[in-house]
Amino acid sequence: MKREDFPIDKGLVDEFIKLNTGKWSDSTVSDKYVYINMSMVRMQMAWVMPKLLYAKGVADKENAGCIALTWGENEVLSGLFASMSIKHVSLESMNRKDIKAFFLAGFKTLGILLKCKTGEDFKKVKLFGIPVGLSLYEDILRTSTMSTIRSLRNKTCIKKIFHLLWMMYALKDYIKKYPACFNIADDLAYHEWMQTALFKISGAKSHNVSVVGMEEILLDDKLHTVRRGIIRHEVYEKMIGSVTDEQVAIADETLAKRFAGLNGRDIDRQAFAGKKVLSKEDFVNKFGIDSSKKTAVIMAHTFTDAVFNYGVSFYKDYYDWLERTLKIAREITDVNFILKPHPTRAAYHEDKDSIEMMYERLCQRREYQKYSRCRDNNRRQCRRRVCMPWRTCHHYG
Numbered sequence: 565m566k567r568e569d570f571p572i573d574k575g576l577v578d579e580f581i582k583l584n585t586g587k588w589s590d591s592t593v594s595d596k597y598v599y600i601n602m603s604m605v606r607m608q609m610a611w612v613m614p615k616l617l618y619a620k621g622v623a624d625k626e627n628a629g630c631i632a633l634t635w636g637e638n639e640v641l642s643g644l645f646a647s648m649s650i651k652h653v654s655l656e657s658m659n660r661k662d663i664k665a666f667f668l669a670g671f672k673t674l675g676i677l678l679k680c681k682t683g684e685d686f687k688k689v690k691l692f693g694i695p696v697g698l699s700l701y702e703d704i705l706r707t708s709t710m711s712t713i714r715s716l717r718n719k720t721c722i723k724k725i726f727h728l729l730w731m732m733y734a735l736k737d738y739i740k741k742y743p744a745c746f747n748i749a750d751d752l753a754y755h756e757w758m759q760t761a762l763f764k765i766s767g768a769k770s771h772n773v774s775v776v777g778m779e780e781i782l783l784d785d786k787l788h789t790v791r792r793g794i795i796r797h798e799v800y801e802k803m804i805g806s807v808t809d810e811q812v813a814i815a816d817e818t819l820a821k822r823f824a825g826l827n828g829r830d831i832d833r834q835a836f837a838g839k840k841v842l843s844k845e846d847f848v849n850k851f852g853i854d855s856s857k858k859t860a861v862i863m864a865h866t867f868t869d870a871v872f873n874y875g876v877s878f879y880k881d882y883y884d885w886l887e888r889t890l891k892i893a894r895e896i897t898d899v900n901f902i903l904k905p906h907p908t909r910a911a912y913h914e915d916k917d918s919i920e921m922m923y924e925r926l927c928q929r930r931e932y933q934k935y936s937r938c939r940d941n942n943r944r945q946c947r948r949r950v951c952m953p954w955r956t957c958h959h960y961g
Contacts (some may be wrong), residue, residue, distance in 0.1 A: 616632070617903065661734075
């Protein structure tokens, strides 16, 4: 079983545990529990501690116990949780102990493979009335080298569908044994989306808690998350008229620092740091832009980052969105199109299935050359090579 990663100085955390032990009320045994779902959390103290402190506050108010969920086991994490009287449960261990869940997940996976021929069919899959297909779709993209799902008939999809369904069946059984009154979540996407819905139908309230604040997670009658954007838009509409010039100046300064790679998360700083800012004239000259035409920028999203975070779109996923957009753009000759990758795409393994590859396939129309034999006799490599009608495969010749 994979060990849960928790990169921290052991001497430092041991000292913290020593000082922390005995200062919290015992909340490991109860008839109801506050679950702290950290299956999607960056295991760093800045992300972990807000959830633990919030959980203890809720547990004291509800006279409940506390259970922390992670995928794998880690004795340092277990010691940290124990010092706050929080029970540590590994989802992988939970799975292995639930044989019934194993077989139920196997039958469900087989049913999905027989019923769903495409990724679009896959999105409609439900479990316990929860629309888990969207969550499974997102999770597969985020944790594999895939950028879109055309078919489920491959080892990656089968393995991940079965594993996550096994977790859901096992977690449902576990919640029956240790009833949930509250769920503290980190994300509204991937497998945590369907976990939150499971807590909802189990009677628990859910809050999102992180370093940036806290908010209640709302689910509609179809168990879809009411997205943050919808809630915040209503708030911003009320606030927009009261924004002062001083606040605008602060916002401009914050944005300038972000583009300079001086603030934000680590992946944001890495994305913007060291980038050169060009004037419009320099950009036009550098890239040979035809100034007599209008210019449009296609700002691509990362292919694998929370694909359905804002609900189902007009497109199958972000990959499909960009693919269709480029097919339209290549037929329009009186506009300059600039294709801009997402600045943090490196954090989402896009190099495995990149925008450059899509651009070359769809927009670089080179004559296709078909050869009957492989130059280096590496037949396995040649079979894996994807050759499109306007692309030359360098393995043949």
